Amino acid sequence: MEYIDLYLIHWPMTVKPGKYEFPFPKDEIEPFDMKSVWEAMEECLRLGLTKAIGVSNFSSKKLHALLSTAQIPPSVNQVEVNPLWQQRKLRELCVAKGIQICAWSPLGARGALWGSDGVMECAVLMEIAEAKGKTLAQICLRWVYEQGDVVLVKSFNEKRMMENLDILGWELSDEDNHKISQIPQCKGYQGLDFVSPSGLTNPSWSFGMVRFDSIIVERERLQRTVGLIEPIVDSAVIPSGIVISSIYLKYKKMGRIPEVLLISAAPDSKPMPMIGFGTATYPFGPSEAARSAVVRAVAAGYRHFDTAAVYGSETSLGEAVADAVESGLVGSRDELFITSKLWCSDAHSDRVIPALRKTLQNLQMEYIDLYLIHWPIIRNFALDREIPPAVNQVEVNPLWQQKKLREFCVEKGIKICAYSPLGAKGTVWGNDRVMECEVLKEIAQAKGKTLAQICLRWVHEQGDCVLVKSYNDQRMKENLEIFDWELSEEDKYKINQIPQQRSVPAEDFISDVGPFKSLMELWDGEI
Template sequence: MVSIPVAILPSNGKTIPLVGFGTAEFPFNSTGATKGSVLQAIQLGYRHFDTASMYQNEQYLGEAIAEALHLGLIKSRDELFITSKLWTSDSHRELVLPALQNSLKNLRLDYLDLYQIHFPGSLKPGSGFAINEENIVAIDLESVWEAMEECQKLGLTKSIGVSNFSCKKLEKLLASAKIPPAVNQVEINPVWQQKKLRQFCEEKGIHLTAYSPLGAKGVVWGTNRVMDSQVLKEIAIAKGKTVAQISLRWVYEQGVSLVVKSFDRERMKENLEIFDWQLSAEELQKIEQIPQMRGNIIQSFVSEKGPYKSIEEIWAGEI
């Protein structure tokens, strides 16, 4: 079993495993493989498990945690770091606490380690997971964050954070926040390196977690540009590693944590074999020169009737 290094969250001193296990599958919960995969992941050494109400699999992660405790794979729930996220139809002040309570019920847990605003936008209450133009509304970020802060004060989550926030949106949040976001989970990989955001978050004491560290092959919004990168392929051959390992090691060396998803046991194991070697200065320089392109542009929230009328507005020009 691999022992995964941890990072200290600058905002509150708590720790987060530097490699986590993503549970989202597309279409959401399409195979029902979450429970079995999580149990295998725990056996291999994964301790951070990332879910969201949108993924529609919280109950299966909860079942896996309960079974892992029953089987003695872990001695205590406290050995795990569990993240879930507030979906946009619940991104309204009065719905934040009930949404978290529902996630905890699904997960069979008393608390989360991290609860995040999934995206800096809102849908009309009760609209569910369908992103339709008529349902898109502006998020009242200040009041939603106040409700997130209350969740932490109640002990229902140890830390609160955000996901898919640009520098500009983080600045707006920090201007009114009493508790700063501990984590911002965003797309980071060798073809979308997020240098500006990484520097900003380091200055503000916000830890970054990378999603899609291998790109997003097979996902409706993704590309294969990471796994097809000739630069990464050449480095992988020279080092006797896989392209996936080179990408994950690069993300790890940037000082951010990452969430990687595979339900294949051998790949789950391979994704943890990145800690006992490193990339050379020359290899890092080659990766730095890879042309950059965001994979997840979240086009679905662009609407002439809504708050974001272009991709540029969603990402505040960081595209």
């Protein structure tokens, strides 16, 4: 051929010239000079060797960096896209910049070195496929097509070749699209083969990265392998002369923690992990026990931490995060998702910003990922208000299922985050009804799980984020082990029949001189 139609930079990565191989030796990875490589790509276009140029596997930050120097912008960004990795943030940028997304691994690349079976075994997709009389693969391909993306397929089977083309004469319903939009997100291929200290020391390679001690590793990969990273102790001396331990990484045999993108978050925000670690302990206040527990939780795989001004735990959490970074458990604070809350005494228009600044001072952080009004309108938010928050943090457990509230939140795109998923047994605001529920005990015994795991799995299957809190290492671990099994239809039916009663009525917020004169008013009749 005299030309090709499209020429892409395969990965934002450089290795020593020579062989075309994958995986390649890590010691052959070199710093990537994006500016000069793209200038050479532009010259290929000018010479007529290709009709268009683009990139592959570029994140939003990498695209921003490229666009800041490119004379000719990329026409295409070829990236992993499927219902389990929907690339909403990246697509928003590409649409704004006129860059066409081309989706690889639309079915999750099952059976490939870089793939997994998560997409092809997704119960939501199976259900939609059965209802529409289509294959699961066709549902995935149609979904990608409806996002406006080009989609790449590959099959050597003639029947499947034909099926892969048969996606244009029908549509997914709004309900189908809503169900798919609620699927927890998790990157399929992490790109671990492209991570190397020798290749990522170039200061120009600063976008999308965080520092792991003095070794830079990909932030995107770390965020997607929450709970999967296990350090192998091995010392090395880097050019600065600093001795580093635990710079080599391998996978743990643990389930991934799914994440969700929040609707009203800042453009550069990270997704929220669907399990968070709570820090409220009564009596409220900072404690060394809380600080130690958070560090151990980070080591166990937690990346989402919940605090509040009234808890008095912001200082302890901030100190624990600093400990975790210093010890190398995480590369930086950016790898963690931190939530705090505005207390009632600061719920005045002139006190909100100072209160947030005080929270940041307590945490010793430059920003937090999520800020909630603690009571009564965003956290513990009822139904008739018109504020479009990203999150509503409320009590949810099998004895208080919040069906009506969830229906509203799903309709409005508001993510529910469940506190007291076990009923807050042992606290001044909770009780033991959940942990003593005979229905839950029966299901737990039959499935060989703890009653707590049954509750947490049930909340997760509702599509909610769930907050847990335990200072016991074994329970910390058990609370994460809820992703590789499911409740049966019979289990869910039994839980659905449990009589409903709120565990946290919140009588302290009722006053004749306040906005809520009764519990019925506070909870809009949902008690």
